[in-house]
Amino acid sequence: MKKQTKGGSPHYLTEEQREAILNCVDLRDYFMYLASKGIFQCNKKRGKWFYFSDSNSKIAVCEDKWHDFKLGEGGRTLNAVMKFECLNWLEAHYFLANFTNTCAQVFVEERQRSQSDTRRTDTAEFYINQVIKPNHPDLISYFEQERGIPREIFMKYTRQIHFQLKTENGNWVRGFGLGWKNRAGGYEIKSSYRPTKLGTTDYTDLGNLRAKGIFVFEGMCDMLSMATMLHLKGKNLEDYRFICLNSVSNSNSFIKHFQIEDGLKIYLCLDGDKEGEKHTQKLLQAYPNARDIRADFSIGKEGIKDLNDFWKSINHTV
Structure with a gap:
């Protein structure tokens, strides 16, 4: 699968590589990362659903889906990263791969701890x-x-x-x-x-x-x-x-x-x-x-x- 980066250089991700990246990320961990940066506040955690908000948004997040009740938009992991990191399709995949390999574990442990x-x-x-x-x-x-x-x-x-x-x-x-x-x-x-x-x-x-x-x-x-x-x-x-x-x-x-x-x-x-x-x-x-x-x-x-x-x-x- 071929996409263009912002600089215009072609890069490739096989479907297997793409699935491997997405399967390693829990979207709730990414939103907890956003909360740690002060972008959202995590309001509550109920079962598989975590709830985040700011002055303009009220967002429900599960393992691979998100929905903003105020703005009426949502989707899956990739488009959340594209939206909140202002990245294109390929850059969002690279971001998620790096997120998994660097800071994700902190939020994985926090999520698992909070669920128990x-x-x-x-x-x-x-x-x-x-x-x-x-x-x-x-x-x-x-x-x-x-x-x-x-x-x-x-x-x-x-x-x-x-x-x-x-x-x-x-x-x-x-x-x-x-x-x-x-x-x-x-x-x-x-x-x-x-x-x-x-x-x-x-x-x-x-x-x-x-x-x-x-x-x-x-x-x-x-x-x-x-x-x-x-x-x-x-x-x-x-x-x-x-x-x-x-x-x-x-x-x-x-x-x-x-x-x-x-x-x-x-x-x-x-x-x-x-x-x-x-x-x-x-x-x-x-x-x-x-x-x-x-x-x-x-x-x-x-x-x-x-x-x-x-x-x-x-x-x-x-």
């Missing part, structure tokens, strides 16, 4: 609709301006998570924030409005899992504050491992599951309140060689209740 990420607890049910790199202006403003966390730091360690939560009275509410998965498969999410815990709470293990320097924190912004300070001191963040308990109640889980190894240096930096002190002592008893570093940051004194408070007190951009 319906969790039930005693009181609520939730769906994870979208997990992408942070891009929402309100979240970026909150973490940068109110928490003093540089964009490059929360981009490295968190993801923007969109979810739907069924409340005890049966109503569904939507929300989003920056966060991460915990060890038990639940989600820990934070925004300017409130922290949200979806599923079972547990601690989260971040950074280089082989690093010998390990910091243990209570909250997300404390962990991000330490990463910020290390980065500004010129330290290589790949030399560190960060444990966020997400709640002091998860200290028991950490003690139960954390594998101690020779040469590890554990630094404890929990909050300065009574619970923080109680669980710091519990961790020191479990790990006698660990060091409580809260005093280095005046935590528990002069109104400094946690590491993020300390960081904000010395960071004049906040």
